[in-house]
Amino acid sequence: MREFLKNMKVSFLLASVLYIALGLVLLIWPGISRDLICLSFGLLLLIYGIITIISFFVHDSRLGTFRFELILGIVAAAAGLLFLIKPEFVKSVIPVVLGIYIIIDALLNLKRSLELHSLQYGRWWVILVLSLVSVALGVLILFRPGMTADVLIMVIGGVFVYNGLSDLWSIFKISRITKEYRKNNPIIIDPIDIE
Template sequence: MRDRLKNLTVSFVVLAILYVLLGLVLLLWPVTVMDVLCYLTGGILLLYGTFAIVGFCRAEERRAVSFLALLLGIVAAAVGVVLLFQPTLFQSILTMILGIYILIDGLLNLKRALELRRMEHGGWTIYLVLSLITVVLGLVVVFWPMLAGATLVQLIGAALVYSGAADLWTLFQLSRWTKEYRKTHPVDVDPLDPY
């Protein structure tokens, strides 16, 4: 059980570091990142759609499955063309998805803060404030249509940097508090290791 908990903690730390790195990239090169993502996705979808359409036209027998593949190919090619020639549409969809992700991360942090309160940890209010700020940042990214282009991407980058840093700080504090708690409350059997 303790090994699983350690692995989970390492996963959270790696994810938080990736948040910070992705956030820094979005902060420093917002337009370039969004353009590259848009053109790359558009090109891949257009190629996939083209191959699906050509494959359907070359097929000797056409079944219901083939018609679904043709339909999927047409939709993929059309979306690819839109992304190549209207990249702002893709950028608005991507920012909304990232905003929802930040919002969910903030809600998970809020749950952790409430668990710390339940365990009567003295600094749970700091965690609560940090998680509420993350939730607000996620809501701003999702629902504030006035922000556009590079400014919104930079806001997402800042939110990711903040979210990752807040996660790292929270995990560090929680780990330190757990070690101190075990020192002051020794038990014969570790509750995390039932065997």
């Protein structure tokens, strides 16, 4: 179990670094980023859809979950074509999807702040404030259609950089406090190791 938690920490760290990298790309090259995101997602969805549809017809049994596989393949291929044929429509939807994603991630950070509070960390409220700011930025992205596309992409990039940095900070703090807590409250059998 301890190994699983360690792998989760590494995954969260990598995700935070990717947030920062993606945010910097969106900040520096907003126009190219929109076009590249649209083209990349379109190609990936189309290829995934085609492979899933072919996979459905290759299998001997076309019952149960394989029907879902066919539906998923058709939806993915159609979405991929939409990304490639109507990129302007998709570009207008991307900020909404990213705004929702930022809000969800900020709510996860909010949960981390409450975990720090339960561990009696004195500055748990800092992560709480950072999480609330992230939620506000995500809502801004969702409900500001008047912004030009490039400015909005740059705002999203800035939010990603901010989100990645706040994630790194909260992961560092939670890890440090957990270590201090275990050091000050030693136990013979760690409940995390019990399976």
